Amino acid sequence: MSSQDELDPRFQEAINAALVGEWQKAAELNSQLFDEYPEDVNVLNRLGHAYSELGQVNKASSTFKKVLELDPYNPIAKKNIDKLSTLRGANLKPKEGTRVIDVDMFLEEPGKTKTIEVVDLAMPRVLIQLRVGDTVLLNNNKNDVSIVSEEGKRLGKLESSWGNEISSALSLGSDFSAIVKAINVGKDPKGSTFSVFVRETKRSKKIVQPIFPIDSNFTPFVREETVSYIKEEPSVPPESGETAEADSSEELPKEDLPQEANELLPEPELVEDEEEYKEIK
Numbered sequence: 001m002s003s004q005d006e007l008d009p010r011f012q013e014a015i016n017a018a019l020v021g022e023w024q025k026a027a028e029l030n031s032q033l034f035d036e037y038p039e040d041v042n043v044l045n046r047l048g049h050a051y052s053e054l055g056q057v058n059k060a061s062s063t064f065k066k067v068l069e070l071d072p073y074n075p076i077a078k079k080n081i082d083k084l085s086t087l088r089g090a091n092l093k094p095k096e097g098t099r100v101i102d103v104d105m106f107l108e109e110p111g112k113t114k115t116i117e118v119v120d121l122a123m124p125r126v127l128i129q130l131r132v133g134d135t136v137l138l139n140n141n142k143n144d145v146s147i148v149s150e151e152g153k154r155l156g157k158l159e160s161s162w163g164n165e166i167s168s169a170l171s172l173g174s175d176f177s178a179i180v181k182a183i184n185v186g187k188d189p190k191g192s193t194f195s196v197f198v199r200e201t202k203r204s205k206k207i208v209q210p211i212f213p214i215d216s217n218f219t220p221f222v223r224e225e226t227v228s229y230i231k232e233e234p235s236v237p238p239e240s241g242e243t244a245e246a247d248s249s250e251e252l253p254k255e256d257l258p259q260e261a262n263e264l265l266p267e268p269e270l271v272e273d274e275e276e277y278k279e280i281k
Contacts, residue, residue: 027047052084061085111200136150138178172206177199
């Protein structure tokens with residue numbers, strides 16, 4: 001943090017406003033700061049981001065161009081200008097508040113959930129409205145399933161193999177829900193990627209086997225690195241030496257464990273089910 005940041009409390013106020021999604025306040029504060037600190041590229045980047053969150057594409061684009069006048073290789077400004085270049089004149093809706101992601105919404109269930117790629121994507125100006133965790137709708141066609149926003153805009157369709165499976169299941173009376181798992185918008189549809197997390201909410205009585213495969217290596221919890229990704233927070237590496245120690249302890253053969261641990265295991269004759277005993281061992 002620079003000395004001017006420490007002396008002027010508005011710097012932190014602007015950052016705090018952005019963190020809680022108060023984009024109008026963030027824009028006003030950063031605009032005031034830019035008037036007094038016209039060469040601060042961090043202020044300009046924050047101002048441009050606030051404008052883009054408010055749906056003011058032209059203002060956001062011109063602000064990021066000012067950044068490049070001061071710092072021609074600034075990666076934040078270059079990335080945002082590329083993103084905004086296809087959105088001029090688009091009717092973007094302002095985003096209100098920060099999106100709180102419940103990690104349980106991405107909790108996998110064997111045979112009931114699947115992450116599926118969306119193909120035949122809509123134009124970037126449509127996809128740019130999406131955020132991770134947004135609910136999308138499944139529109140059943142004869143042999144495929146279209147993905148539609150809650151506002152009724154077509155976003156794409158499920159890739160063919162799963163589109164056929166889910167279309168058949170829907171026709172037989174099954175129900176599914178879907179949310180945005182990942183979205184990356186490029187300059188054109190071919191440069192964009194989009195996937196949805198699909199969950200079977202009701203299985204038709206006519207369907208005996210689950211349509212989603214059950215992975216034998218299924219892990220019934222959300223991994224820590226996934227939580228960090230959803231929160232857009234970097235995973236904090238362990239202190240030096242901790243990783244090696246933790247990994248080595250997990251890989252120790254049972255016979256190398258301390259004798260005290262082995263003594264805690266029940267005697268075989270006390271376990272009625274052989275498979276249960278194997279799991280304990």
